[in-house]
Amino acid sequence: MESEDLYLSPGEVRVVYRFHNTSNHDIATLVAFSLPVMTIGEQGNYDLEGRDPVDLMDFKVTAEGKTVEPKVEIRATRFGVDVTDVLKRYDIPPTMIASGEGARSALNDRLDDLPQDARNELTRYGVIDWNTAFGAADKPLASTHWDRHITYYWFQTSPAGRTIEVTHHYKPVPRHFFFSKEELANPETRKLYCIDQSFASAAQAALKQSSTAILAGTELKYVLVTGGNWLGPIKKFNLTVEKPSEKALVSLCADGIKRASPTTFTMSADNYAPDSDLNVLFVEPMPVLIRSR
Numbered sequence: 010m011e012s013e014d015l016y017l018s019p020g021e022v023r024v025v026y027r028f029h030n031t032s033n034h035d036i037a038t039l040v041a042f043s044l045p046v047m048t049i050g051e052q053g054n055y056d057l058e059g060r061d062p063v064d065l066m067d068f069k070v071t072a073e074g075k076t077v078e079p080k081v082e083i084r085a086t087r088f089g090v091d092v093t094d095v096l097k098r099y100d101i102p103p104t105m106i107a108s109g110e111g112a113r114s115a116l117n118d119r120l121d122d123l124p125q126d127a128r129n130e131l132t133r134y135g136v137i138d139w140n141t142a143f144g145a146a147d148k149p150l151a152s153t154h155w156d157r158h159i160t161y162y163w164f165q166t167s168p169a170g171r172t173i174e175v176t177h178h179y180k181p182v183p184r185h186f187f188f189s190k191e192e193l194a195n196p197e198t199r200k201l202y203c204i205d206q207s208f209a210s211a212a213q214a215a216l217k218q219s220s221t222a223i224l225a226g227t228e229l230k231y232v233l234v235t236g237g238n239w240l241g242p243i244k245k246f247n248l249t250v251e252k253p254s255e256k257a258l259v260s261l262c263a264d265g266i267k268r269a270s271p272t273t274f275t276m277s278a279d280n281y282a283p284d285s286d287l288n289v290l291f292v293e294p295m296p297v298l299i300r301s302r
Contacts, residue, residue, distance in 0.1 A: 010243045011172055013281075017289060018251040019227050023178040030167040031240065041162040042068075042079075042177060045230035045286070047184070049085070049105055050154040054185045062106040066179035068161050073173050079161040087135050087155045095134050096155075099127050103157055120151035181229060188226030188292050190216055202290040203262035211258050212292055219294060227253075227291040233283045246281035250274045250289060257293035 016023040030036055044066065047055060061067065063081060070077040084093045085103035096103055107116040120137065131137040139149035167173055192198055193212050204212075216222055252259050252272045259274060262285065266276040 010240075012245040012247070013243050014247045014249075015231070016249045016251070017229060017231060017287070019183050019229055019253050019291060020180065021178065022181050022231065024176065026175045027172055028167055028175065029172040030169055032169060034169050035166055036169075037164060037166045039162060040165045040175075041160050043232050044159045044161075045232055047157045047159075047182060048155075049157055050152065055182045056185065057104075057106055057182065060104075060106055060182070062102055062104055065104055065106065065159060066161075066181065068177065068179040070161070070163060071176045072165060073175075077163050077165075079163040082158075082160045082162065084158040085136070085155045086158065090134075092134050092136050092155060095130065095136065099123065099131065101137075103155070104159075105153060105157075117151065120153075121148070123151070183291075184228040184230075186226045186228070188212070188224040189222065192226065198290075201288050202260040204260050204290075208258055208260045215258070215292070215294065221295065223295060224292050225295045227293075229289040229291065231287040231289070233286045242280040242282040243278075244280060246278045246283075248276045252291060252293075254293060257291050259289065259291050261287060261289040263287070 011027040011029050012025075013027075014023075014025040057065070063083070065083075068079060068081070070079050083103050084091060085096055086092060093103055101120070102116075105116070107113050121139075123131070128137070128139060132139075136155045137151050137153050139151055165175070186192075190213070193204070193209060193216070198204065199209075212224070215224055248263060248266070249269075250259060250261065250263075250266070250273065252274075255271045257272075263276050265278065266274050269275045
């Protein structure tokens with residue numbers, strides 16, 4: 010790979026690759042682009058409003074300026090076991106996205122009313138239980154638990170001795186959560202996002218200014234390592250991270266990253282060999298809810 014230019018923001022991800030075929034013959038190969046695993050259930054809070062049930066990320070690919078039509082594979086796993094077919098047996102979409110007006114509500118109602126034999130099988134696999142939440146009149150509601158895996162793939166030909174440019178861009182689905190002083194003090198959180206003293210001090214100040222002592226946390230992940238099936242390191246790697254606002258704070262593990270503007274941070278590296286995926290943390294004040302009379 011001659012270069013990779015990566016742009017990350019909560020609303021958009023863009024990547025430009027330049028691949029060089031060092032051989033004396035054309036190479037046609039399957040290209041797979043894996044998205045970060047998302048958790049369906051209490052640990053995952055993702056805004057999926059208006060998303061397509063299949064093309065969840067509105068994923069676009071071009072090669073040498075020409076549009077490529079990728080296919081998509083969506084799988085569900087529980088405890089590392091593939092449970093996609095178990096869900097499909099009961100017409101449960103692995104994405105938990107149902108198309109059409111009122112479809113999501115109808116899907117939830119159908120899960121709440123599944124017959125006992127279906128409940129038994131889904132419970133055995135650990136993908137749905139009816140014990141953790143209750144609705145009106147103490148009617149148990151379905152609680153879902155699985156990991157969602159999405160991979161876009163297509164076939165790509167690299168001409169002998171030539172460099173080609175391939176671009177991707179898509180709308181990511183970040184995880185949203187409440188960021189508190191306990192979260193800030195959590196050693197796992199600090200390690201995952203490489204939180205330094207500067208970020209910690211700014212976050213502590215923001216938490217003190219918050220009337221609820223809570224901030225809005227957003228986690229954006231990007232799979233960087235598993236795609237490294239090219240020859241040798243990336244000759245030139247450029248990363249740009251853009252915050253959603255000037256008030257937002259950002260932290261991630263990226264050596265040499267520097268502020269380039271009030272909302273953007275950049276880093277560049279030669280002969281870059283990533284050894285971990287990217288986990289980007291954005292923290293900002295909670296949005297103000299305006300109540301109408």
